[in-house]
Amino acid sequence: MRRAVFVLCAPLFLLGLLTACASTTLTVEECRAADWRATGVEDGRSGRAAAYFARYVEECQGQGAPDRSVWAAGREEGLLFYCTPAGAYAAGREGRVYAGVCPDPIHPDLLAANDHGLTWRRMRQRISDLERLETSFNPGCATGLGAIGRFRNCRSGAGLYAGAGWDPRIQAELRRLRREIAPFTTWPPPGDEMIGGI
Numbered sequence: 453m454r455r456a457v458f459v460l461c462a463p464l465f466l467l468g469l470l471t472a473c474a475s476t477t478l479t480v481e482e483c484r485a486a487d488w489r490a491t492g493v494e495d496g497r498s499g500r501a502a503a504y505f506a507r508y509v510e511e512c513q514g515q516g517a518p519d520r521s522v523w524a525a526g527r528e529e530g531l532l533f534y535c536t537p538a539g540a541y542a543a544g545r546e547g548r549v550y551a552g553v554c555p556d557p558i559h560p561d562l563l564a565a566n567d568h569g570l571t572w573r574r575m576r577q578r579i580s581d582l583e584r585l586e587t588s589f590n591p592g593c594a595t596g597l598g599a600i601g602r603f604r605n606c607r608s609g610a611g612l613y614a615g616a617g618w619d620p621r622i623q624a625e626l627r628r629l630r631r632e633i634a635p636f637t638t639w640p641p642p643g644d645e646m647i648g649g650i
Contacts, residue, residue, distance in 0.1 A: 486518065542569065544566040
């Protein structure tokens with residue numbers, strides 16, 4: 453069972469490491485004035501690996517050395533949040549794949565919570581894309597005014613459903629997604645105290 457979980461989760465772990473490597477370059481002023489403990493806390497809450505500190509050393513070369521021990525203490529504090537189902541879920545909602553930096557890197561609850569958050573993000577993005585498409589199809593109509601029949605009085609000048617003011621395929625998919633996203637808006641899902649009974 454553990455081997456199966458590892459095989460399934462290894463690609464997510466590698467993607468998480470790649471995602472965790474994204475960074476913006478620090479300026480000279482940021483290197484000199486950095487609060488390395490607060491930076492470590494933020495990096496821990498983001499699930500960044502200990503090796504991430506090397507980026508700061510490289511970016512701040514000659515601008516004041518980053519304090520690794522202070523940063524590491526902050527990172528450990530941040531990991532206390534990240535290494536919980538709530539933290540893994542929050543990371544997923546932000547589009548970050550579970551990075552496997554916790555004491556038990558293949559923790560089933562963390563993987564499930566992170567996947568739950570990632571699913572919410574994918575669905576939310578699809579809803580946003582459809583709402584933008586809906587707006588471009590109905591340029592005179594605002595989005596967010598209600599799920600059913602909101603474009604009844606709108607007029608569309610082009611498209612397959614010209615004159616109807618709305619595309620029933622978009623409306624149908626939006627209704628479906630708005631219904632299906634509800635269980636993914638929190639962790640644990642409504643009605644589930646624990647996923648998998650672990």
